[in-house]
Structures are given as C-alpha cells and as structure tokens.
Amino acid sequence: MKIVSGKIGEIEIDPAKIITFADGVIGFPDFKRYVELEFLENSPLKLLQAVDSSDLGFIMINPLIFEPDYVADVTIDELKSLNTDKPEELVTMVFVTIPEDPYEMTANLQGPVIINLNSRLAVQIVNHNQKYSTKHRILKADRQASNAQ
C-alpha cells in the first residue's frame, strides 16, 4: 500500500509491517497505525511514520546505542497488552527531539516505545525510574570531537 510521509514523500509500504499502538502514542490517541522507515542511509535514526497522517511522525533511536545500560521497566500488564510474556520478542526505542541545531538532539528516555516484533503491537510506556529524563542529550557536548570522527 502507498502512504505519504511529510518527511520523505510518497512511499510503498508492506501492510504486514504496520505497527499498531492500541492506545496510540501519548498525546496522539487517535493515531494507532505506524510504520518504521529508514529515512537516512546508515543512520541509527529511524522514522516512525503515522500511516493515517502524513504530518505525524517521530524520529526514534535504539537507546542502547548511546546508553548501553538503559532499562525500560515494563509491567506485566503492559506485556499483556503487547500480547507476549517473552521480553526477548520486544525491542525498545525512544523518541528523539531535534532542535534547530541537530547536534543538541535529545532522547526521551522516560517515555520509551516498546514494540513486539512478532505481533507488531506497540505501546509507549512511562518509565518510572527517576534517573531517566525526557531530554537526554544524545551527542556529546564537545562537537569538535564529534566532527573529528
């Protein structure tokens, strides 16, 4: 099926790849169907595009890339809503907020998205672990060093 993404234009998607958020994403309860898209080559940043609104999309990243010890506290009920009791079927992603200067991008570690790769069900949870913030800086502040890589 064809969908339109505000970020990358019209694209063909496989309906079997649609990820369903039964309750929507926090703040967007009306949009439940999304697809994960590559929008930059070889980038850890992925686009979670709403199937039913070209204007709605989130950039997301696997938090383990920059926070190797990251843990999302998923409750038994949340596991149930994802139709699994096997944590190994799940992947955790976090939304990225990109300000005017993209080097200052931050990740929302307090509201991770948990996706069941088998059932394609997903939920955005509230991580009650107080050490995680909604604005975790992803790149190190010293951009000279980052550029040198």
Next chain:
Amino acid sequence: MLVLTRKPGESVTIGDDIKITVIDVKGRQVRIGISAPREMTIHREEIYAKIHEENLKAAFAKAVDMEKLAEIFPAKPSGESEK
C-alpha cells in the same frame, strides 16, 4: 473538585473498586496507597505530562535539516566515548 480531609490510615473510595489511603504525612509530603483494578494505569501526573509535552515537540520537528542530520551520524554517540 471535591475536597475531603483525611488522617493517616483513613481512606476514600471512588466507585466500587478504587480505594485511596493516606498512609503517612511527613511535613510537606504525603504517602498515598492506591488500590485499583490492574487494567487502570496510574502515573505521577508530572511524569506523564512531561512525556506528553516531549512527544508534541518530537512529533512536529518538521523543519529538521536532513542534510545536517545525515552529517551527524556516524558521529560518535556520547556513551561510547566515556567508556
């Protein structure tokens, strides 16, 4: 808003299956116990509100400069350099 005065150990019930008990009061902090059906989600309001606010910001970052973004990765994420 209904306002009730309760002492530690006392409760209020909401409907048939929600019970809120004041467990302890220490200065400006109140410990509250909540019994509710499992399917009800309970959050500290400010955490939920913060995630909501951040989602709104993340969702409408339409003016993202794709070229600049492509330059950044594979810039080294901060986690690696600290190890």
